[in-house]
Amino acid sequence: MTASRLGWGLLVALICFALLAPLGDPLGPFRQSLTKALSGAEAAAPFGYDHLGRSMFSRLAHALRLSLLLAFAATATAAAIGIAFGALASWRAGWIDRALSLLADSMLALPALLMVLMMGVILSSTPLAFWAGLAAVQWIEFFRLTRSAARSHLASPAAVAATLQGFGPIWIFRRILWPEIGPMLRTTIAFGVANSIAAIAALGFVSVGMRAPTPELGLMMVELLPSWREAPFALLQPVLACFTLLLALNLIAGARK
Amino acid sequence: MNTVLRALSFRLIQAGGVALVVGVMSFLMMQAMPGDMAYRIAAARYGYDLVSADLADAVRAELRLEAGPFAQFLRWMGDLAQLDMGRSLVSGQPVWQEIAHQLGASLQLAAAAMGLSMLIGPPLGIFAGLHPGGWFDRVLLVVAAGFRAVPQFLLGLVLIVVLAVQLRLLPAAGHGSLAHFVLPALTLALGLAAASARIARDAMAAVAASPHYAFARAKGLTEAQILRRHGLRNIAAPLVTYLGLQFVMLAEGVVVVETIFGWPGIGHALIHAVFHRDVPMVQGTALVMGLGFVLLNAVVDLIVRHIDPREVQA
Numbered sequence: 001m002t003a004s005r006l007g008w009g010l011l012v013a014l015i016c017f018a019l020l021a022p023l024g025d026p027l028g029p030f031r032q033s034l035t036k037a038l039s040g041a042e043a044a045a046p047f048g049y050d051h052l053g054r055s056m057f058s059r060l061a062h063a064l065r066l067s068l069l070l071a072f073a074a075t076a077t078a079a080a081i082g083i084a085f086g087a088l089a090s091w092r093a094g095w096i097d098r099a100l101s102l103l104a105d106s107m108l109a110l111p112a113l114l115m116v117l118m119m120g121v122i123l124s125s126t127p128l129a130f131w132a133g134l135a136a137v138q139w140i141e142f143f144r145l146t147r148s149a150a151r152s153h154l155a156s157p158a159a160v161a162a163t164l165q166g167f168g169p170i171w172i173f174r175r176i177l178w179p180e181i182g183p184m185l186r187t188t189i190a191f192g193v194a195n196s197i198a199a200i201a202a203l204g205f206v207s208v209g210m211r212a213p214t215p216e217l218g219l220m221m222v223e224l225l226p227s228w229r230e231a232p233f234a235l236l237q238p239v240l241a242c243f244t245l246l247l248a249l250n251l252i253a254g255a256r257k
Numbered sequence: 258m259n260t261v262l263r264a265l266s267f268r269l270i271q272a273g274g275v276a277l278v279v280g281v282m283s284f285l286m287m288q289a290m291p292g293d294m295a296y297r298i299a300a301a302r303y304g305y306d307l308v309s310a311d312l313a314d315a316v317r318a319e320l321r322l323e324a325g326p327f328a329q330f331l332r333w334m335g336d337l338a339q340l341d342m343g344r345s346l347v348s349g350q351p352v353w354q355e356i357a358h359q360l361g362a363s364l365q366l367a368a369a370a371m372g373l374s375m376l377i378g379p380p381l382g383i384f385a386g387l388h389p390g391g392w393f394d395r396v397l398l399v400v401a402a403g404f405r406a407v408p409q410f411l412l413g414l415v416l417i418v419v420l421a422v423q424l425r426l427l428p429a430a431g432h433g434s435l436a437h438f439v440l441p442a443l444t445l446a447l448g449l450a451a452a453s454a455r456i457a458r459d460a461m462a463a464v465a466a467s468p469h470y471a472f473a474r475a476k477g478l479t480e481a482q483i484l485r486r487h488g489l490r491n492i493a494a495p496l497v498t499y500l501g502l503q504f505v506m507l508a509e510g511v512v513v514v515e516t517i518f519g520w521p522g523i524g525h526a527l528i529h530a531v532f533h534r535d536v537p538m539v540q541g542t543a544l545v546m547g548l549g550f551v552l553l554n555a556v557v558d559l560i561v562r563h564i565d566p567r568e569v570q571a
Contacts, residue, residue: 105274106271106277106278109271109275109546109547110505111505111509111512111546112509113509114543117528118539121534123289124289198408201408201411205410205513206512206513206516206517208531218410221411228418246407247403247406250405
């Protein structure tokens with residue numbers, strides 16, 4: 001329990017930093033002052049400057065905003081699609097169930113990074129590709145969760161009684177299925193968001209994710225790697241931010257059993 | 258026997274589903290590319306140097322490209338069904354030839370990482386599971402959670418900076434000698450080991466608390482004998498099942514780690530193919546990864562059935 005509380009604390013702190021830091025920031029993530037490249041902290045840039053003289057404070061906040069927004073959007077979409085399909089599959093059964101399960105099993109075999117990369121070729125906008133690719137991988141987990149929960153509960157006396165009394169599928173979903181699925185969602189959502197954030201950073205790091213001037217955690221790491229001897233703290237910032245974010249989400253997800 | 262056939266036919270259908278999904282995605286990628294479709298296909302078939310307007314028209318007529326996207330889609334899936342993947346848009350070589358060339362390097366790396374993670378993860382997990390709640394168990398829990406929170410590219414970055422650049426113990430990138438294996442394989446193995454240690458620990462703790470384990474102890478067997486004769490096989494079933502599921506994590510890791518360490522495998526090829534918008538190569542590598550998952554899990558199904566012939570698991 002304390003681990004999960006620590007996780008929430010770290011996550012809330014990072015979200016607050018991402019939301020509030022740009023408000024009182026005079027420089028912005030793109031303003032360059034090349035004479036200050038890799039120099040240390042000062043009042044205008046509390047975290048120092050990167051190799052092109054841009055404020056690390058501002059870039060870090062914008063990078064966290066981007067990662068969190070994309071990851072939550074992708075996971076929320078995946079949850080909506082997965083739960084809807086899962087409920088549909090167990091309610092309608094028959095060939096709809098078989099077709100959706102086959103689709104889920106087939107997409108399960110494809111790694112998330114591969115899906116994002118393929119979406120990146122199809123869609124012209126990179127954030128859109130991340131959103132679609134990550135959602136396309138993550139809906140499977142929500143689908144399986146909902147389907148298996150629904151299977152055991154739709155046959156329960158409570159659901160049968162509700163059907164006999166004429167309650168519709170939406171009422172049964174809301175009053176009988178949702179209380180079962182809801183508590184399990186926290187772990188799945190936290191892992192989904194963590195995986196999304198890791199995927200965005202990993203693709204940024206191998207230069208096929210976000211494009212150059214955009215502040216993004218993985219991209220910042222690979223940009224600052226060549227100058228890590230001169231400015232180890234500049235490289236350490238995105239590394240620590242990424243690690244703390246993932247640790248927080250893992251702690252929130254972790255309290256199983 | 259019947260259940261074995263059912264499991265295998267499920268994997269066969271799954272393989273078909275994977276090919277369908279990859280085919281649809283690749284067709285959409287082809288459609289999304291700028292430029293004239295006929296020129297692109299002609300270039301893919303005959304090489305960039307030989308493409309001319311006549312050749313493009315010939316392709317247009319032959320494939321009836323005017324027939325609209327639906328007919329093109331059927332044609333594309335037909336080629337895929339005949340395992341005709343076309344040629345790489347960049348090198349002009351047949352996709353199969355390119356992939357066969359790179360797959361070897363990836364399999365070597367994946368096998369080395371798997372082997373290394375098996376040496377690290379399960380033994381630690383088994384030891385922790387034999388003493389649940391002990392100090393080692395608690396330390397392992399924290400360390401494993403820490404490693405799972407570190408994405409593979411970050412671990413690779415730390416290992417390069419510490420072991421290769423700072424201490425100069427190992428080469429940071431490259432392919433060829435045994436020393437080149439260590440860093441990429443270790444990067445992959447640590448993440449995998451953290452997860453398999455947890456699985457082994459939970460399985461071991463459950464087995465060690467079971468009545469048959471207590472009976473073996475009451476019979477007077479030594480701890481080592483009990484573990485060998487009554488413990489290991491029981492842990493093996495969930496562990497092997499988990500290895501099959503880990504393949505996605507491994508494939509994803511291979512893509513990132515190969516790119517970071519300059520390893521000439523299919524992950525590296527995939528990133529390059531995406532960079533150059535080389536759709537036939539993307540389709541080929543995606544298909545190899547997806548079908549690799551299905552094949553490995555078919556093998557895992559058979560092994561698990563051999564380890565645990567009781568047909569309790571659904």
